[in-house]
Amino acid sequence: MSQSLMAKEALQAPEQIRRQLYENQNTVKDIVARVKMFAPKMVYLIGRGSSDHAGVYAKYLIETELGIPVCAAAPSVSTLFGKTLQLEHALVICISQSGKSPDILHQVKQAKQTGALCLALVNDESSPLAKLVDQVLPLKAGPEKAVAATKSFLCTLSAIASLVAQWADSKELTFGLQSLPAQLEEVVSQAPKLGFNDLKQVKHCVVLGRGFGYAIGRELALKLKEVCGIHAEAFSSAEFLHGPITLVANKLTLLNIEIEDETFEHHKKQIDEVVRRGGQVLTLNINKQNQSAENIYKRFIPLAIMLRFYLDIEGIAQQMGLNPDEPVGLNKVTQTL
Template identity: 30%
Template sequence: MSAAAAVLAREIREQPAVWRGLLEHEAAIAETAAALAALDPPLVRIAAHGTSDHAGIYASYLLRALRGWTVVRDSMSMPLYYGVPAARPGELAIGVSQSGETPDVVAWLARAREAGATTLAITNGEDSALARGADHVLRVGAGAERSIAATKTYTGTLAAIALLAGALAGEGPRMAAGLTAAADAAEELLEGLDAAVAPVAEALARIDRMYLVARGIELATANEIALKLTEVCYLGAKAMSATAMAHGPVAALDADVPLWAIAAADGTLPAVQEAARRAHDAGAPVIASGPAAAQLGEAAHVLAIPEPSEPLLSPLLSVLPGQAFAWALAQAKGIDPGAPRHLRKITAAA
C-alpha cells in the first residue's frame, strides 16, 4: 500500500470524529439558524461543484423536509456569463465549497450578495474567500484533508447541514442525538467494512462501467459514490434516480455493467426495488447498500449499513461502503487510490 493510499484509508476512518467535533459547535450553529429563520426566505438557492454539489442535494432535501423552504440548486453560469441576476432581495443564497476557494462559487455568492440576497457559506476553509464574502458561515471543521478524493469533508458537510436544518426546525437536540448515534454506528461499521468490500472488489475488478440508483435523500449518496468510483477507479460511473432507470439506461446493463442500488428504509424503497429487478433481469450484477439493502432480493452483493435512529442522517452512513469499495476496487485494478491521475487537491485545511 502506498503512503497516499494509507492516508485515504485513514481519512475514511476519521469521519465519525469529524461529526462529533461539530457537536461542540452546536451553539454557533443554532445562532446561525436563528438568523436564517428570522429571514424566512421565499427561495433558497444553492451553488456548488462535485462533492460539494452532492452535499447540496442533501441540503435541498433537509431544508424542505424540516423547514418547508423551497430550494433550488442554481445555475452559476446564468449570472456569471449571461448577465442574469444571481438572486433577488430577501432570498437565501448558499455557496458550498470544501476549500472555500472554488472561483465561480465564490463569484456567484458575491453576485448574490450584491443583488440583495442573504448569503451563507458552507465550507471547511474557515479563512477562505467564500467564508470572508458571506453574511453567515457554516464551518465543517474537518481539519486537513490531504487525499485528493474527498471523504471526511463530504460527510462533515452533510453533518453540518443536518445540524443546521435541525436547529431551523426547532429540533436541534434531536438531530444532535441522532448524529451522536450515527457516529457510534459508523465506527462499528468501519471496523468490518474493508473485509466486507474486498470480495466484491475482486469479483468486479474487470468492470469499466457502472450505474448507481437511489431516490430521495440517498440521491446524494448515489452521486457521491459514482464520483468516487470515477476519480479513484477510473470507472464510467453514472448516478440517477431509480425511476430514470427505465427511460433508456436499462438498455446498457449486462453482465459487465453492474447496478449499485442504495435502498433507504422509507417510501422510496419500491422504486429502488423495481430498478434492481430490472437490472437483474437484464443480467447485470446488483450491488445493494443502504439501510434497506437486505430487501433487494436480486442483489449479488449486499453491503448493508445499520438503520440510523434519525432516518434523515442515513446518507452519512450509506456513503461509507462506497468509499471503502472505491478504495478496494482501485487496489484490485492495480490503481493507487490515493493518487488518481490528472487530478490535484483543491480542498483546503480548516
C-alpha cells in the same frame, strides 16, 4: 498494502463529525435565528463537484423537513453569461472545502448585491469565501490532503443536518445526530460491501438510488471515476426506467443504494425490474446485524453507506494497482470560471 491518505482521512470522519457537532452548537443556533428572521422564500445552493453533490442531500432534507423549495446554481450563468439573478428573498448556501474557487466567489458577491442572505459551509475558515458571506458554518473536517474528498463530504452532510435539525426543531434529526459519530465508528469495523472481484472487470456502471439514496449516488459515481477509473453515472431509479434502462441489455453492472425509508418499496420495485431484465446488481446498504446500525436514523443511513464505500473502493483501487491519492489529471483545489 500501505494505508493511503484517502483511507486515513475517511477513518477520521466519525471523530471530526463528533467535534463539529459539539463545537458548532452555538453557531448553528445563531445562524438559524438569523435565517428565521430573514424568512427565506427559497434556498439557492452553490457548489462544485462533491460540494454540489452534498447540495442534493441538502435539497432533499430542507424540502422534506421545512417545505422550502431548493434549487442548485449554474455558476456559468453569472460568470460566463454575465447575468445577475434576483435572489433578494433567498437563503444562499455556498458549500466549499477550500472557499477559493473564483466562480463560487463571484456568484456569492452577486447574490449579496441582490439582497440574499449568504451562508457558507466551508472547511477553511480563513478562506476568501468565509470572509465574504454573512454567516459561516465551519465543517471542522480538519486538513484534507487526499484529492478524493471523504471526510469533508461527510462533515458537510452532518453540518447540513445540524442546520436543518435546529431550523425545523426536529427531535428526530437532533436525536439521530447525537448517536451518529458512534454509529459511523461501528461502520468502520464492518465487513466490506464491495470487493475487488465485484469491480475488477467493470468498465462502465450505473448507480441507482431514490431520494436520499440518489443524493449520495452522484458522489458515489464520482469516486468510482476518480479512484478506480470506472465510468459511472448516477440516476434516480425512477428516472432510469424512462429510457436508460435499455442499457441493461448490455449486461450492465448496477450499484443499488438501498435505504429503508419512505422510498424503499418503490425503489425495490424498480430494482426488481432491472434484475428481471438481466441487470447485474450490487447492493450497498447498512449491516442490519449490527445493533447500532439497526438504530441509525433513516436520514443518516446515506452517511453510513458512503463511509463504508470510501473504505471499500480505496482498497479495491490499490488491488487494481492504482494510487487512490493521485488520480490521474486531478488536483485538490480546482479553480473554474
